Amino acid sequence: MDHAYAIKHLTMFLEWVNQHLSDLESAHHQEGVPYPDPPQELELEEVLVRQIENAYAPNLGDYATNQWVQPNRWMIAREAAIQALGRARSAQEIAAFLRPTSPALTADGLHSWVWEPAAPLWAAEAYQDAVLAAARTVNRRLQQKLGRHDVGETDLCMQSFDMKAPAEGKPRLRFDGDRSTPTWRARQDGAKYTSAGAFLAIRNLAAHEDEVNWSQQEALEYLATFSVIARWIEECTVETAL
CATH class of the missing domain: 1.20.120 (Four Helix Bundle (Hemerythrin (Met), subunit A))
Incomplete structure (x- = not known):
């Protein structure tokens, strides 16, 4: 698995989702202002990110997208991305730790x-x-x-x-x-x-x-x-x- 590729897209997705959550929070505190729609780039990136999440943990990216209202829907998406990003960043280190100890030639x-x-x-x-x-x-x-x-x-x-x-x-x-x-x-x-x-x-x-x-x-x-x-x-x- 290309962990660098995964880290790149998960990081990008989190930047966009955090910005969108910030926009939603601002709208929440303004009476009569409707929640803004998510940017198209965020929704497109989520399609890829959910596949990456499932690659690191089965069903991690299979969260529902239509049963929560804003902003809960994107908070769930952010949590899944954070978990996948943590796995991606530590994947090589964990693999090295779990690798069977090999003899050393001195x-x-x-x-x-x-x-x-x-x-x-x-x-x-x-x-x-x-x-x-x-x-x-x-x-x-x-x-x-x-x-x-x-x-x-x-x-x-x-x-x-x-x-x-x-x-x-x-x-x-x-x-x-x-x-x-x-x-x-x-x-x-x-x-x-x-x-x-x-x-x-x-x-x-x-x-x-x-x-x-x-x-x-x-x-x-x-x-x-x-x-x-x-x-x-x-x-x-x-x-x-x-």
């Missing part, structure tokens, strides 16, 4: 390979540089663990988690578990493509674009991606050729 809870190099840059709101620093550190840690500095990070991830047997100069990373099961093979393949994809889609963008307009939330999610990869690298054992 940056300093990310893997140390990710957060430690990113933290000073993050503090300076240099989110792109923070993500790049984290990615580079994860890559260096992977190189150190495998003793390889001969290929780029994407190729290194593809080779490291590959299920082929290790070859001379090409050690592999292996998760614990029964390697004969589909679950183990799926995890190994998933780590292979996820880690390679992260360097391709995130690290390369951060490194080669002059400026990437990442929000703080987006950058935090990218850091979390590299945190997962860092945990996989640290968890896995290195398997070398016999």
Whole structure:
């Protein structure tokens, strides 16, 4: 629901109805002066306002318009509009209050390979540089663990988690578990493509674009991606050729 739209029309309606009630009050105190008719704009706006009122509370706008004489008829209309306006103004706040509590991802809870190099840059709101620093550190840690500095990070991830047997100069990373099961093979393949994809889609963008307009939330999610990869690298054992 467009609460701003509702607030605009309810406020406009209340201004007109209050003015009309003031005119009715003036006529009441003048003997022989008939009650003035409501302005056409007020009556036209009421048609829309009653629909808005019903959107906020069923039947709120279904008050009768012909069983009360002036000024009671418009006092009833004003009361309904006030109630709807109160609901419209507080709708977003109430929705936020009633929304289920969601867990929070804390940056300093990310893997140390990710957060430690990113933290000073993050503090300076240099989110792109923070993500790049984290990615580079994860890559260096992977190189150190495998003793390889001969290929780029994407190729290194593809080779490291590959299920082929290790070859001379090409050690592999292996998760614990029964390697004969589909679950183990799926995890190994998933780590292979996820880690390679992260360097391709995130690290390369951060490194080669002059400026990437990442929000703080987006950058935090990218850091979390590299945190997962860092945990996989640290968890896995290195398997070398016999």
